[in-house]
Amino acid sequence: MAKTAQEKLDEKREKEYKKTHKKIYRTKPGDVVFNVLNYLFFILFTIICIFPFYYLFINTISDNGLVKRGLINFYPKGLNIDNYLALKGVNDLGYAFIVTITRTVLATALMVVASAFVGYLVTKQEMWKRSFWYRFLVITMYFNAGLIPWYLNFAMLGLTNKYSAYILPAIVAPYNIILVKTYIESIPAELEESAFIDGASHLTVFRKLIFPLSKPILATVAIFGAVGNWNSFQDSLILMQNNSQLFTLQHRLYIYLNQSSNLGAVMSMGGAAAAAAMEQALNAKVIKYTISMVSIIPILLVYPFMMRYFEEGIMLGAVKG
Numbered sequence: 001m002a003k004t005a006q007e008k009l010d011e012k013r014e015k016e017y018k019k020t021h022k023k024i025y026r027t028k029p030g031d032v033v034f035n036v037l038n039y040l041f042f043i044l045f046t047i048i049c050i051f052p053f054y055y056l057f058i059n060t061i062s063d064n065g066l067v068k069r070g071l072i073n074f075y076p077k078g079l080n081i082d083n084y085l086a087l088k089g090v091n092d093l094g095y096a097f098i099v100t101i102t103r104t105v106l107a108t109a110l111m112v113v114a115s116a117f118v119g120y121l122v123t124k125q126e127m128w129k130r131s132f133w134y135r136f137l138v139i140t141m142y143f144n145a146g147l148i149p150w151y152l153n154f155a156m157l158g159l160t161n162k163y164s165a166y167i168l169p170a171i172v173a174p175y176n177i178i179l180v181k182t183y184i185e186s187i188p189a190e191l192e193e194s195a196f197i198d199g200a201s202h203l204t205v206f207r208k209l210i211f212p213l214s215k216p217i218l219a220t221v222a223i224f225g226a227v228g229n230w231n232s233f234q235d236s237l238i239l240m241q242n243n244s245q246l247f248t249l250q251h252r253l254y255i256y257l258n259q260s261s262n263l264g265a266v267m268s269m270g271g272a273a274a275a276a277a278m279e280q281a282l283n284a285k286v287i288k289y290t291i292s293m294v295s296i297i298p299i300l301l302v303y304p305f306m307m308r309y310f311e312e313g314i315m316l317g318a319v320k321g
Contacts, residue, residue, distance in 0.1 A: 053296060060084065060290045067286055083290040092244060093252060093291070099163075100230060100249040101298075107170035108225040114171045115221050116214055119180030120206050134181075141174045151238055161243040166236075170229060176221040183217040184210060223303065230299055249295050256288050 059067050063078025071077070121127055122134045145153075159165040187210065195205045211218075233250035240246045247255075 053293075053300075056289050056293045056296075059286075060293050064286050067289070083286055084294070092247065093249075095245045096247050096249045096252040099166075099246055103163075103166045103248065104226055104229040107167050107229045108222055110167065110171045111173055111176065111225045112218050112222050115173060115176040115180045116211055116218055117206065118172070119177045120184055120210050122177070122181050123184050124202070137174050137177060147238075154239055160239050161241070161246065163246055165239045166229075166232075166246075166248075169235075170225065173221075173225065176224060179221060180214065180217055183214060187213055226302065227299060230295075249291070253288065253291050253295065256291065 055073075058074075058076040059072050060083050061079055061081060062072045062076040063080065064083070066072055066077050118137075122130060122137075124130065127133075144150075154160055154165060159168070191209060191213075192205055195209055200208070231250060233248055233254055236246070236248040236251040237254065240251075
């Protein structure tokens with residue numbers, strides 16, 4: 001059966017397209033070299049980032065005698081989990097874990113809700129003195145009174161040596177509020193207008209419409225808050241001096257680091273005291289590695305589940321649509 005003129009034209013166009021397509025996307029030797037070097041660079045960079053965590057981990061599951069002599073570098077030897085079991089006997093470590101976990105969960109949850117609500121409020125033109133309050137909020141990101149006024153402020157408010165000192169300051173985070181505000185402004189205004197027409201109030205719109213739609217940016221804010229609260233130790237160091245039961249996990253790790261340094265000074269004197277100090281310092285080294293690993297694990301476990309929301313939220317919240 002003879003082909004029609006249209007079929008012949010279509011075949012000709014298809015051949016020209018394939019020829020052009022191959023010509024455009026044909027890989028050149030320079031592209032191959034670039035791709036190989038690019039992959040090698042990022043593989044090396046990934047190894048450099050992961051190795052410190054891997055080094056900590058293999059030292060915590062290896063024979064303590066080999067760890068003390070610095071013989072564990074690339075793979076574990078003499079596998080054991082005694083170091084993790086021994087943490088139960090470390091003084092006040094259980095309190096530190098409880099304080100850090102509850103502080104992270106509670107402060108992060110309140111900060112996410114506050115950031116969402118305040119971010120929504122400052123998008124409303126009818127808000128009283130909206131421009132003033134928003135600019136006042138932004139100014140606090142650039143001006144800081146300093147450490148001493150900060151401590152005096154807490155002391156005058158009666159927040160020293162109290163658990164509330166961890167929670168209250170963490171609720172308002174200007175940077176997170178700006179991220180949420182920018183994201184909410186990218187949500188089509190027609191959605192809110194239709195809700196208002198149906199008789200919904202601002203609070204109902206926020207609770208049933210804005211808050212659910214802001215899940216990506218709120219997940220991003222939650223990651224920022226959780227990591228910040230989990231790693232924070234300065235407020236524990238300065239504000240909880242007379243209440244050791246409220247020390248955070250990072251504060252406890254800081255104490256062990258200082259103990260190792262002080263024992264090093266004793267070892268320089270020699271004698272029996274130096275030998276005892278050496279043994280204690282080596283034990284402190286193993287404990288330090290183990291606590292460091294345990295303090296990292298929760299964030300490493302949570303972050304992969306939030307990564308999808310984090311990537312989407314940080315991009316949408318950074319640029320107004």
